Amino acid sequence: MKNIAVTVSPHRGKKYKLNKKRREALEGWAFVGVGFLLFLIFIAYPLIKNIMMAFMNYSVNPDKPSTFIGLANFKKAFFPGGAINESQKFYLSLRNTLLAVIVTVPFQWFLGMIIAIIIESLSKGKVLYRFLLYIPVISDWIVVAILFKYIFQDTRGALVNSILLSLHFISQPVSWLQNEWTGNIVIWALCIWKGIGWVMIMYTAAIQDLPKDIYEAADVDGASKRQQMWKITLPLLASRTYFIIINLIIGAFNIMLQVMLVTGGGPMGKTDVLLDYMYNKAFSSFDFGYAAALSLIMSVILIIISTVQRKITKDVEIQF
Incomplete structure (x- = not known):
């Protein structure tokens, strides 16, 4: 019977561990990233979209495109x-x-x-x-x-x-x-x-x-x-x-x-x-x-x- 030599890598079975500093940085960016993403979705985007809509004849109908009308909406309110x-x-x-x-x-x-x-x-x-x-x-x-x-x-x-x-x-x-x-x-x-x-x-x-x-x-x-x-x-x-x-x-x-x-x-x-x-x-x-x-x-x-x-x-x- 032939002897089969098996070589085991010293790195096999070991989990890669981040050092404490990197782990804390990743956790921090995860929390900040989630908050920043929610801010973009629910605050920044609606705010920017609202400002854009104020200068447009905005339509929710996809068959009727929205058109830019400048200050016409503000003139309609004041004059x-x-x-x-x-x-x-x-x-x-x-x-x-x-x-x-x-x-x-x-x-x-x-x-x-x-x-x-x-x-x-x-x-x-x-x-x-x-x-x-x-x-x-x-x-x-x-x-x-x-x-x-x-x-x-x-x-x-x-x-x-x-x-x-x-x-x-x-x-x-x-x-x-x-x-x-x-x-x-x-x-x-x-x-x-x-x-x-x-x-x-x-x-x-x-x-x-x-x-x-x-x-x-x-x-x-x-x-x-x-x-x-x-x-x-x-x-x-x-x-x-x-x-x-x-x-x-x-x-x-x-x-x-x-x-x-x-x-x-x-x-x-x-x-x-x-x-x-x-x-x-x-x-x-x-x-x-x-x-x-x-x-x-x-x-x-x-x-x-x-x-x-x-x-x-x-x-x-x-x-x-």
Whole structure:
């Protein structure tokens, strides 16, 4: 019997191992790569595509090619013309959006802040009151819209009309959702009611972070609770107030579901806001290029407001 010599390679059966530095680099690039890929797909590409659409007569029909039309979509928004005169609808929706910001933001901010300060000063029931006031924030928009449509009905038996009639503030039931200004008032009331709880929670967290030794020193000096609120609490909350107001402004510009579910933009589009108007132009009229132009206009307005507010409030920020 012949002897067969078998040569075994010294490298066979051994796994190639990366050193620690290379392994950490690969893991890091893997995490960054996934995040960067998601950023490109869901943020960068839609943003660039939206900017391109704003300068085009965009068509989703493959048999009808999209054409470049320059600033025509922006001209249609700002300058009157054509049989439909879209500029009138644009300015109406812009007016309603700005009014929503002017009305809802101060009320949400002030009431939420005062309620947070009052609840924090209580000795009992803090958690219960916060929970009850936060319920509107987590409530579904459809449920809340149905609730407001019900209590603001135009009949005598509706809750709001019944209360106003019993107090002799009105002599006839008000058609709240069928009139331009009363419809806007209902939408504003819904936004304020649903947003106060969020402001309250934000200020509650900020108040609990305030340094306690300042209040102890104020107590020693004989400062009253009211004096402490005006001289200590409110100035120390200035930096948090900037963040809260910016978010409230952005939220007010994003009003859409309130209009669609409560008034539907009626009567005759008189309660339309920018997002509601933009949505209808895109998915009802299929004018995607014009809707994209409206989104860019809205973005520029938000950037300007944020920049101006930042310059106004930069000297009042207090770190602690």
